[in-house]
Amino acid sequence: MWYNLGQGLKNIWRNKLFSLASIATMSACIFLFGVFYSIGVNFSEMVQTAEEGVAVTVFFTEGVSKDKVSAVEQEIKKRPEVAKYHFVTAEEAWESFKKDYFKGKEELAEGFSQDNPLANSEHFEIYLNDVSKQQELVKFLQGLDGVREVHQSEVAANTLSDFNSLIGYIFAGVIIILIAVAVFLINNTVTVGISVRREEIAIMKLIGAKDKFVRAPFIVEGVFIGLIGSAIPLVLLFFLYQGLIGYVAEKFRFIGGMIQFVPVADVFRILVPVSLVLGVGIGYVGSRMTLKKHLKV
Amino acid sequence: MIRLENVSKTYQQGVPAVDNVNLHIEQGEFVFIMGSSGSGKSTLIKMLLKELEPTSGEITINGQKLSKIPRKKVPNFRRDIGVVFQNFRLLPDRNVYENVAFALKVVEAPNKEIKKKVPMVLSMVGLAAKYKSLPRQLSGGEQQRVAIARALVGEPRILLADEPTGNLDSANAWEIMHLLEEINERGTTVVVVTHNSEIVDKMNKRVITIKKGVVVEDRKAGESNVV
Incomplete structure (x- = not known):
């Protein structure tokens, strides 16, 4: 050798x-x-x-029951392409909206304090581990009971x-x-x-x-x-x-x-x-x- | 030891280089194979080394039918045949010791064995003092001795010498012949292929003469030249 x-x-x-x-x-x-x-x-x-910044947002039909929301959550949880998701309540949505659009003029938003204009905007924010699967997921979510609308940034997903x-x-x-x-x-x-x-x-x-x-x-x-x-x-x-x-x-x-x-x-x-x-x-x-x-x- | 039965070899041109040769060489014999160039001597040697396959017939060496030796076993078969060439075929970039040791290294002999055997065989061929010389620093006769030492160091049963004196002057040629005779006396079968009739006549050994691929004479040692 x-x-x-x-x-x-x-x-x-x-x-x-x-x-x-x-x-x-x-x-x-x-x-x-x-x-x-x-x-x-x-x-x-x-x-x-x-990719992690690209989210799919799921809104619910008006007056949806808590059971239906948690049923949707279970379905989301099962999907392998979902990296993480979280639930945003109507209050959180309003808080975040106020922060983004009424910065420095918070008093203007006070008028809505008793009546949340985004009352129906509770939603799931879903982040994917593979953007190419986005279309598939969106289609699936649209077919679920209690889902009103699914928002997505299709262009960003496809380009990436x-x-x-x-x-x-x-x-x-x-x-x-x-x-x-x-x-x-x-x-x-x-x-x-x-x-x-x-x-x-x-x-x-x-x-x-x-x-x-x-x-x-x-x-x-x-x-x-x-x-x-x-x-x-x-x-x-x-x-x-x-x-x-x-x-x-x-x-x-x-x-x-x-x-x-x-x-x-x-x-x-x-x-x-x-x-x-x-x-x-x-x-x-x-x-x-x-x-x-x-x-x- | 070496047996050829109806051995023929025809190349693509159609003329047989070796034509229906029958030969038997015993263990311990010293045999000359005589023939001019183109007589089929080289083809014969190549067949004995299993470099070439005969077109027909069977060659048996040391009890082994050559046609039955699988390709993988050819190296083992060749280790029992030492070969010496006309042009010595030494490795020019290695000294005398390394050239001889090379034969043992390629058969993966242990270092201890190499260190023991190489000096022994070098002193047998009378080159112990020149073990550090490179081939180009040696005379033709000395180079052929190195080649013989290389062929012998593996202790083969047969030594095949192809025109070993072809490149040497008469004095050196005789020294090499005497060395081969000495090796034969120690028990090794020696087959010398040559066209030097002067040496062949004086050595008084068995002579097989080939012409155009056919054995024309097989003269026993001691018999006089009748051709």
Whole structure:
């Protein structure tokens, strides 16, 4: 095993230029993956925050009984797409209305003190964990007994969910292209490695080396290129990400309230294992494919 | 030990390279296979190493029918045959010791065994003092000794030498021949493929002559040359 490990590393060294090219491409792939992932994670966090702000409001028919309201509540509770909901009484609705529209002129609202103009406006505010399910929920709620009206912000919901899937598609597309490029380059590197060592391989086979033994150094080579090629961009990304969120927080304090970056530790908890597995996996698959094609042992 | 029964090999062009060869080489024999280039010697060697399959016939080595050895077991089979080539085929970037140790490393021998056997076989071929030299620092004869050491270190029962003196001057060629004779005397079956009739005549061993893929003469050791 140690022999093969040593030979694999020697291959990389003997084959410096190609190994370097492969490591560089792999690094670029993983780097871009990391960038996309970081952007993606932050975006979906933002979208999620925005989603949480999109509510469906359910109003009741006039003089609805308490039993019916609690029956509706039970139905809402059962729905899996509901993240949270709460009941707003007519009084709370009026208080909130007063706060929003009579700010500083509270005395004007006093005239209504005995007669709540929003007497019939008790309602449920429902927040979803997945905006794309909003239409479905609205339809369901409209069909319930005792429900007068269901309000929703359809445009916001649709835009957010479209945007979410668009990010997903771009992300997947770029990653697929990058993986293809990386596999192609590893292929090239290992092919050159094989042709450089053709004589040695021929001798090994004549002496009685097993297929596995002949192949192992090339697999080691591919896996190592993958490992180094994913470690370098991870370190780079770590400092870049940390630097960037620090910089944005410092320079653009005014948007600080609007944009909440996902903390570096949270991003890298997923990014590190995924990148390493991706890098090593690409290296392994790339060299295996090449060996199958060029090394008939 | 080595038995060929009605062995033929025809390449795609249609002319048989080896044509209905029947041979039997006993354990511990020293045999020359003589033939000019294109006689089918190389094809024969490749078939003995199971690099090529015969078109028809059966080859049996050390009791194993070659056609019955599955692909996965070929490495194990080859470990019992040491091979030496005309152009030595040493690894240029490794020294004498490493070249010989290479043969044990690729069969995953333990380090302890490597450290014991390599110096032993190097002193047997007379190169113990040059274990640190790179192949390019050695003469042709010395390089061939390294190749022989590499072929022998795994203690094969058969040593197959393909034109081992082809690239050597007469003095070196004789040294190599004597070395092969010595190895044979220790019990290893030695098969030397060559077209050097001067050496073959003087060595006085069994000679199998091949022409155009056909065995035209099988002369026992000690018999005089009649062809």
